[in-house]
Amino acid sequence: MNNTWNRVSILGCGWLGLPLAERLVSSGYQVKGSTTSPEKLELLRQKNIQPFLINLSANPDALYLADFLKADCLIISFPPRLRAGGEALYLPQIQLLTSALRQSSVKKVLFISSTSVYREVNGTVKENDPAVILKESPLYQAENLMQNSSGYKTIILRFGGLVGGNRHPGRFLAGKTEVPQPEAPVNLIHLEDCLQLCAKLIQNPTPHHEVYNAVTDKHPSRNEFYTAVAKNLGLTPPQFAATETPQFKIISNEKLKVALAYEFIYPDPMFFF
Template sequence: MITSVAVVGCGWFGLPLAKALVSQGLKVTGSKRSPQEAEALSADGIDGFGLDLEQLSDSDPLCNKDCEAITRGLACDAIVINIPPGLRRGDNGYLDRLKRLKALMGSHSYQRIIFISTSGVYPAGGDSSGSGCVESDAKAHSPASETLLAAEALFSNKNSIVVRFAGLIGPKRHPGRFLAGREDVPGGNLAVNLVHLDDCVAAVISLLKAEGPLSPVYNLCAPRHPTKAEFYQRAATQLGLTPPSFIEGPLEQDKRVDGGLISRELNYRYKFTDPLAMLSHC
């Protein structure tokens, strides 16, 4: 039975997750890069510890003044690893940071390891069923996807689960600003693949509480896929911004992510099944 959870990365997703776990009576530890921000987590009932994986030594990651606090913070029944890859910003240190974290985890025996990944591992038009990309459709189709798959493999064992988030929206992340005012945006007929923060939190908690054998990978994506044009024009309009305009260009390969496995296996019900309905909750 899981009674304690370490949340590595208490940011936009990790902090609401940690708060929700505390509210359900679990002991929760959580990391922030800044020791001051880590201390502030105590106000939410989270035992915070500073963890800056960029500042640790590759040869001896435990050789720092905070090693005891880090070791104690990571030593829980379960761990949720939520470290943004930053690959779109040209960040090439993602795998190194994860390797340092794995060294810090050492030989501790976790009942469950949940690694947060992304649906970026699926290529456009790469679904085997024709109805959407399922978990087995992941492939290294670009340098970024190759890095993402290598990251997932780092933590692969019998107790680990990879959770691949689709595009994330929710409080403080309203998509209306993403394309507002832009003209001649390509790909207006392509499907959007999105998931709301509330579903990310609820689904991960379901996986932590689930008993018995689970699949090694689950997608999280709302079942409905409006077009890019429909979604971003409505999102901008809702904020009172100029909606983007789209052009018809060469036919592009579409991609739809199938997030139904977790519903079929765990009877998980998405709170937001339609990205258009999510807009009022961002």
């Protein structure tokens, strides 16, 4: 553990945030974790995570939020909710958070984003090409808000489709028919790689704001991958539509691998399970 960053706050202890908090606690970090569910507070406490009940859309008490942000590193791990108008609430939540951060001790922010900020360009996508960005994406706008501060350095980690833990992709399309884009490549990442990458980025010095894509090395087709993982669970494989005009992107992970000298634990989605 790098003692420079021994106090970590995780905003959003869900699919990624909770196991990440557990891993950091086991490595000797002092970890605060937030949830919007009162019934989850005891679970966090039992795992030696200092629990906080924080809902940024409900105007949390400023002193309570300031206490949560008494940390060296903040990990933001809650995506915009796509239902019930959740996307419209997302940017005001991030704006409230950035205002609170300006008064905090946080020096590094790890913002969990997504490769959904990229257009389908029918080719390879890298981080530094503005032409491939969906500028209207709430996530992309939130990224910009986080990186507009000089008081702390923000690392944007754009994950591909999240797999592992209780997310088995064999259930995603099983039994469905006329599934589009059979030959489009998948851009995925396993939970174990997510956790390992977050831990490395917390430890590494961050001289300036940075953006990384995080996906597997291999990109099998949707047909190949989702057929295999459905069979892995003994479920009916999806039936794909006839070949159509392709709409896809292949996310490059080269920048991340070079910067962190990182080798993926699960480089090929066909061997996730």
